[in-house]
Amino acid sequence: MDNEQDKKILFDSPDFVASLAGGLSVLLAFDENNSVMTLSEVAERTKMGRAKARRYLLTLHALGYVHKNKRQFSLSPKTLSLGASYLSSVHHHDIIQFYLERVTEKTGESCSFGVLNGDDVVYIARSAAEHRLLSITLSIGTRLPVAYTSMGRAVLANLPSNQLEKYIKEVELTSHTPYSITDRKQFGQMLEQVKEQQYVVVDQELDTGLRSLALPVYKSNNELIGAINISTNAMRISNEVLLEEFLPTLRDCAAKIQTYYI
Numbered sequence: 340m341d342n343e344q345d346k347k348i349l350f351d352s353p354d355f356v357a358s359l360a361g362g363l364s365v366l367l368a369f370d371e372n373n374s375v376m377t378l379s380e381v382a383e384r385t386k387m388g389r390a391k392a393r394r395y396l397l398t399l400h401a402l403g404y405v406h407k408n409k410r411q412f413s414l415s416p417k418t419l420s421l422g423a424s425y426l427s428s429v430h431h432h433d434i435i436q437f438y439l440e441r442v443t444e445k446t447g448e449s450c451s452f453g454v455l456n457g458d459d460v461v462y463i464a465r466s467a468a469e470h471r472l473l474s475i476t477l478s479i480g481t482r483l484p485v486a487y488t489s490m491g492r493a494v495l496a497n498l499p500s501n502q503l504e505k506y507i508k509e510v511e512l513t514s515h516t517p518y519s520i521t522d523r524k525q526f527g528q529m530l531e532q533v534k535e536q537q538y539v540v541v542d543q544e545l546d547t548g549l550r551s552l553a554l555p556v557y558k559s560n561n562e563l564i565g566a567i568n569i570s571t572n573a574m575r576i577s578n579e580v581l582l583e584e585f586l587p588t589l590r591d592c593a594a595k596i597q598t599y600y601i
Contacts, residue, residue: 361387365395366404366418375413432464434599438592439466439567446569446585448576450592451477452556453490454565458510459483460491463565477570486510486526487519487545489553490566496533497555497563503530519544538589540581548573552581556593558600567593 368384369376376384382392396412399405403417435452442450443466452464459482467477485491485506495503507530512521520526533539538554553568569585576585 361385361391362395362399365392365399366414369414375411377410378412381412435464435596436466438595439464442466442567442569442588442592443468445588448585449477449570450567450589451490451570452565452567453488453494455485455491455494456482458485460485460488460494460566483545484513486512487515487541489539489541489551489568489570492530492533492539492541493553493555493566493568494563496530496539515545516543516547518542518547538586540578542578543573550576550578550581552585552589554586554589554593556596559597562600564596564600567596 364385364387365381368381373380373384378389378393378396381396382389385392396405396407400407400412404415406413406415439450439452442448447468449468450466451462453460453462455461462477462479462481462483465477465479483491485495495506498506507523507527510523510526512523512526513519514521520529538552541549541551541553543549549570550573551568551570553566555566556564558564567589569581569589571581571585
């Protein structure tokens with residue numbers, strides 16, 4: 340998780356480029372549910388004035404990152420180059436993908452690798468099984484709330500204690516399903532257990548019917564990289580199968596990935 344103190348200092352610095360930040364916020368305003376928007380809708384989602392939003396949109400259009408069709412705007416395929424640049428810089432991304440696919444072959448379930456970014460876990464590699472689990476489509480670049488994902492909890496539990504305490508104090512715990520943990524004390528106790536056992540099962544807390552197992556992934560020097568998970572259907576795969584059959588497979592995958600991070 341990024342150092343919040345460093346970010347606060349940067350915001351107050353003369354080196355902070357507000358226009359660049361504004362342009363990025365416009366790009367990030369587009370998502371699965373808001374793929375095509377008018378100027379007014381972009382301004383509302385980014386909480387900026389119409390004139391400012393218009394300048395950003397037209398600049399991004401001139402650069403080829405945004406399509407303009409009369410009064411409507413949408414992202415262009417060129418925005419994929421931004422994500423591709425990140426993935427190409429991730430050490431051993433192809434190796435990670437290879438081992439995730441081996442997990443899917445062995446278990447028949449989807450396997451993913453994610454990292455923390457703010458209050459989200461971001462998928463940077465994924466091997467998808469044929470069956471669909473969530474109401475949304477998961478793919479590389481998908482962002483889900485850290486607090487209610489197995490990968491998010493696997494990483495959270497292993498953060499430095501000061502960062503973890505700050506997160507628990509400030510996080511907004513939301514009831515996504517009847518099974519979601521919303522009590523702050525219970526949430527903290529759960530993360531303590533995750534740190535002790537070095538794996539976590541999230542059972543239908545983000546989406547009804549979704550059961551997920553995750554564990555942290557480290558470099559050889561024990562530096563935390565991210566987390567890997569197996570996502571299953573709660574009606575089809577029991578907790579016993581997750582722990583007795585899938586956990587050893589996931590641990591083996593994490594160990595093999597670790598050997599490439601010296």
